[in-house]
Amino acid sequence: MNSVFDILEERGYVEQLTHPEEIKELFKKESVPFYIGIDPTADSLHVGHFISLMVAAQMQRAGHKPIILVGGGTAVIGDPSGKTDMRKMLTLEDIDHNVECIKKQCEKFLSFEGENAARIVNNGDWLRDLNYLNFMREIGVHFSINRMLAAECYKNRLEQGLTFFELGYMLMQSYDFLYLHDHYGCKLQMGGNDQWSNIIGGVELIRKIGSDDAYGFTFKLLTTKEGKKMGKTEKGALWLDPEKTSPYEFYQYWRNVGDDDIEKVMKLLTFIPLDEIEELTKYKDERINEAKKRAAFEITKLIHGEEEALKAEEAANALFGGNGNIDNMPSIDVDDENISVVDALVLTEIAPSKGQAKTLVSQGSVSVNDKKIEDITYKLTDDFKDGYAILKKGKKVFYKLNLKK
């Protein structure tokens, strides 16, 4: 039986480890409580967090105990890692709301029952009531500013200006680990590679205070071959919340990843066995599309469930393959058959404003029921055959308009 470590390594998650040999041993011999932190800066998770959840899920499958830490306390500060500017501050109410939303999304991903049930904690529970003096005396003394400033993530901030407020982030994250270590027996902190220095902070803190069973593990960030972050779209981030990014859009995003990135995406974001991935991605021509279809389906299924994934797939088949069920494409009700193309584009959020809708139309990018529209004053009056019309932008964006009177 492989240890999780091998699985994580084979699939390409592993980036850095604080104690490689010991961690490998640890995974083999016991069920390890580990934690992954998520900042509640929005009311939904996005693909950036997806990989964290995948790692947690892989770990849980192998029998380890996930602790998902939602940063309701640290979000008050904002993590400066990798940022060029100080993060916008959120109100406590926003943060608490976000924490609740994020909890719900995690619940879909991990099992909260059984021997190695996952647990969700909020560091606001212990950080918000911290006493500054005690904290400084017990925790602050263990941190060397010299060392912290040497860390890559703070280096460029030194030129821009870094406040103590932000520097304190590392102490708090380190304290989180200590807290979880002491209260839940947490031995391992996992996180994206941008968290490396914060993770080391915690590991070293625990070790200085006297325990030697603290480890750190970072995984790869989801980037394209060119090193750009994946998951950005016209509308911003690719959200896991179906209200913010529809399952169809979500499916399409993965269906359209670049050839160069599909293998990585499959390994990191699905549970498809490696030999199958290899089989699917061995082609370099259009046959690679089979891999993309599979990946898009599996990923959508993980996030939105099988039913939604099937619907998204069918909608895609209907639109691109000429067969399949058009009932499942994104749709919206309209109550006025005299709606103009421009208004329809805005209503469906295909275009963010009327001005942009007009440019699209005049550029010849828009069609209704496969008929190209170039007149920006065009009205859909005669297009609702059988009570619906299909509005299309470019080659890939479709919306079905249902006439409701």
Add this chain to the structure above:
RNA sequence: GGGUAGGUGGUCGAGUGGUUAAUGGCACCAGACUGUAAAUCUGGCGACGAGAGUCUACGAUGGUUCGAAUCCAUCCCUGCCCA
């Protein structure tokens, strides 16, 4: 506290009285080519308006001017140097 340099559109960054909705890069959208890919080339990229055009925008608030992102005043914020 003193000195000094700054705060520009999604982002980075030009612009220092009118022809500036504001050069350019990146991001993003579309067209061509294709495999719902990449690369490349072309076009677009504040809002409203069918259009002429109107409005909103260059940290905030006032002011000077026929006219301000650009000048002045006050305030807020940031960097750097000195204390």
